[in-house]
Amino acid sequence: MIYPLATTAPFPAPDMPPDVAEDYNEARATLPTSARASAALLRLAVQKLCKDLGQPGENLNEDIAALVKAGLRPQIQQALDVVRVIGNNAVHPGELDVKDNPDSAMALFGLVNMIVQVMITEPKQVTELYSKLPEGALKAIEKRDSS
Numbered sequence: 001m002i003y004p005l006a007t008t009a010p011f012p013a014p015d016m017p018p019d020v021a022e023d024y025n026e027a028r029a030t031l032p033t034s035a036r037a038s039a040a041l042l043r044l045a046v047q048k049l050c051k052d053l054g055q056p057g058e059n060l061n062e063d064i065a066a067l068v069k070a071g072l073r074p075q076i077q078q079a080l081d082v083v084r085v086i087g088n089n090a091v092h093p094g095e096l097d098v099k100d101n102p103d104s105a106m107a108l109f110g111l112v113n114m115i116v117q118v119m120i121t122e123p124k125q126v127t128e129l130y131s132k133l134p135e136g137a138l139k140a141i142e143k144r145d146s147s
Contacts, residue, residue, distance in 0.1 A: 005032035009109045013116040015124060017052045020045045024112060035102035036090040042108045043087020046080060046115070053119055060084050076118050079111040 009028040012021040027041035043060070051057025055066055064072075064080045086104055133141075 005029075007031050009038075009106060010113060013113040013121065015121045016113075016116045017049065017120075020049045020052065020112075020116075023048065024109075028109070031102075031105060035105035039087050039090035039105040039108055042083055042105075042112055043090070045112060046083045046087070049112070049115065049119075050080075073118065076115055079115050083108050083111055083115075 007028050009031050011028075012024045016024060023041050023045035027038040027045065030041060031038040047057055047060045047063070050060060050063035050067070053063075053067065055063035057063065060080075061084065064077060064084065067080075068077050086108060090105075
């Protein structure tokens with residue numbers, strides 16, 4: 001098959017916001033022909049993801065800093081920064097050149113999915129389970145936490 005080119009990049013996480021998934025899927029489609037373009041698109045996806053996480057979405061570095069101040073896990077901060085730096089270097093000359101190491105672009109897909117898993121899927125799962133607790137238990141928890 002000549003077109004579309006096959007990609008081994010993972011599919012987006014199920015809870016990935018649609019605006020982020022659009023760029024993620026474009027990065028998947030682009031990976032076989034341009035790891036640089038793919039990395040740049042994933043950086044854009046992360047910037048949009050930060051906006052979905054309540055940040056302004058205008059400066060990715062500042063968005064990550066704000067998330068860190070709000071208690072972001074260090075591993076997720078590092079994942080965000082990996083995507084930010086590699087994505088930046090894909091479009092700006094820098095020390096990292098994705099053309100020389102397309103595996104680094106491939107690794108970004110897993111990091112973006114991990115960020116979605118930790119920042120969106122896990123809280124959603126906990127909230128769903130918590131909301132199913134008996135009302136008496138919820139009131140007891142509220143009373144405990146208000147004192």
